Amino acid sequence: MNTLNGKVIAITGGAGGIGEATARMAHAQGASVVITDLEAAAVEAVAKSLGDRAVGLAVDVSRSADNERMVAAALEHFGRLDAVFLNAGIEGEVGPFDSRSDAAWEKVFAVNVHGVRFGVAAALPALRKAGGGSIVITSSIAGVRGASGLSPYVSSKHAVVGMMRCLAAELGAEGIRVNTLNPGPVDNRMMRSIEEQANPGHGEEVQKMFSARVPLGRYVTNEECAAMAVFLFSDAASGINGNTYMVDGGYCAQ
Ligand SMILES: NC(=O)c1ccc[n+]([C@@H]2O[C@H](COP(=O)([O-])OP(=O)(O)OC[C@H]3O[C@@H](n4cnc5c(N)ncnc54)[C@H](O)[C@@H]3O)[C@@H](O)[C@H]2O)c1
Numbered sequence: 673m674n675t676l677n678g679k680v681i682a683i684t685g686g687a688g689g690i691g692e693a694t695a696r697m698a699h700a701q702g703a704s705v706v707i708t709d710l711e712a713a714a715v716e717a718v719a720k721s722l723g724d725r726a727v728g729l730a731v732d733v734s735r736s737a738d739n740e741r742m743v744a745a746a747l748e749h750f751g752r753l754d755a756v757f758l759n760a761g762i763e764g765e766v767g768p769f770d771s772r773s774d775a776a777w778e779k780v781f782a783v784n785v786h787g788v789r790f791g792v793a794a795a796l797p798a799l800r801k802a803g804g805g806s807i808v809i810t811s812s813i814a815g816v817r818g819a820s821g822l823s824p825y826v827s828s829k830h831a832v833v834g835m836m837r838c839l840a841a842e843l844g845a846e847g848i849r850v851n852t853l854n855p856g857p858v859d860n861r862m863m864r865s866i867e868e869q870a871n872p873g874h875g876e877e878v879q880k881m882f883s884a885r886v887p888l889g890r891y892v893t894n895e896e897c898a899a900m901a902v903f904l905f906s907d908a909a910s911g912i913n914g915n916t917y918m919v920d921g922g923y924c925a926q
Contacts, residue, residue, distance in 0.1 A: 675906040677702035680750040682742050684733050684791060685760030687714035689860040690810065690853075693894035694757055694901045699726055701902060704750040708733075708742050709760065725750075733760045733787030739794035746798065753798035755905040758791040759810040759853075761828075763862050766869035769823045777824045784828035785835075792839060796848075804847025808904045809836050810897075811852040813920050821870060833916060840914030849913040851904050856920025857882045859891040887922030 681698050685691035687709030695707045699722045708731035709715045715728030727749050731738040746753045764780040765772065788809050799805035814822060815829035832852060839850040857863050867875035867882075883890055897919050903909055904917065918924055 674702035675908060676902065679703045679754040679905065680706075680746050680752050681755040681757060681905055682706040682708065682746050682753060682795070683757040683759060684708050684731065684742070684787070685810070686728075687711060687718060689862060690855065690858060690894050690897045690901075691757070691759045692718055693898040694759065695726070696722065697895065697898040697902050698905060701906075703755075703905070706742055706746045706749070733758075733791060734782040736790045736793070739787075739790040742791075743794045743798050752802050753795060753805065754802055755806040755808065756791055756795040756799075757808050757810070757901055757905070758788045759808075759901075760787055761810060761862075762825075763822070763866050763869075764824045766821045766866055768821065772824055780824040780828050781831075784825070785831045788832050788835060792835075792850075796843075799848050800846060805849070806905050806909070807836075807839065807843075807848065807850040808901050809850070809852045810901075811836070811854045811916065813854055813856045813918065813923050815852060815854055816916060816918075816924060822866070836916075837914055844913050849904075849909070851909075851912060851914065852916045853897060853901050853904065854916050854918045854920065855892060855897045856886060856918070856923040857891045858894060858897060860894055863891060885923060885926075886920070887925060890921065892919050892921050 681703045686695045686707035704725040707715045708729045712730035719726040719728035761784045812829040814826040815833040836852045867878040870878045
């Protein structure tokens with residue numbers, strides 16, 4: 673299936689986890705991809721492994737100018753922009769609300785909230801020029817539910833759900849659709865970090881506890897999240913705007 677033939681998609685947080693899986697799946701379905709993350713070598717390696725129709729670029733999403741460079745790269749290499757996947761995020765430190773420093777809050781918000789804001793702002797002129805497009809923001813089950821010990825992260829993931837709803841209302845008339853991907857616990861680096869911080873030396877106990885809360889009985893995979901993002905980029909999702917798309921194994925059903 674080549675559901676993304678001819679589309680140009682810019683992706684943040686593309687060097688690992690959900691972002692890399694999405695870059696690979698979107699590319700396999702015919703898209704040209706600009707893959708961005710903090711380390712140039714890491715994104716260039718992903719782009720090189722894909723061959724044609726892929727470019728890697730070092731981008732820190734918390735810097736407005738870096739987001740503009742990402743969009744400029746899409747226009748320079750591929751001549752247009754049809755979708756952005758604003759996916760880069762950090763879990764921050766795990767711990768009680770009243771032990772979180774100002775710096776810890778600011779760091780999580782700089783990446784998870786302002787990084788998304790800058791990405792949207794940078795992409796809008798190019799999406800308008802293309803006559804419409806799709807913005808997919810990676811939120812989380814933490815964007816619709818609370819979680820003990822993760823107050824900056826949970827607050828940031830709720831914030832981008834609010835941002836998405838405002839954008840969907842504002843941009844729908846221009847044919848620009850805005851939605852969030854909301855994964856449950858994913859079997860990847862970020863969950864290993866959260867598990868280890870929650871119970872140092874016994875992360876696997878935390879993993880068992882989280883898995884037991886998922887009706888499917890397991891974490892979801894990077895590829896299962898990527899499949900939702902790819903669908904939301906595609907014309908098959910042309911009527912879908914302004915909503916949260918859970919890939920959580922049923923976590924939020926309970
Ligand atoms: N892993 C999970 O269980 C889970 C669950 C729900 C939501 N999410 C969200 O999914 C998204 C992707 O995370 P992941 O699970 O693939 O984990 P990950 O840590 O493998 O990927 C996040 C990527 O973002 C990059 N990044 C961090 N700060 C950045 C910055 N300032 N500029 C550019 N890139 C930056 C990292 O280098 C990394 O490659 C994140 O927004 C995360 O919050 C993850």
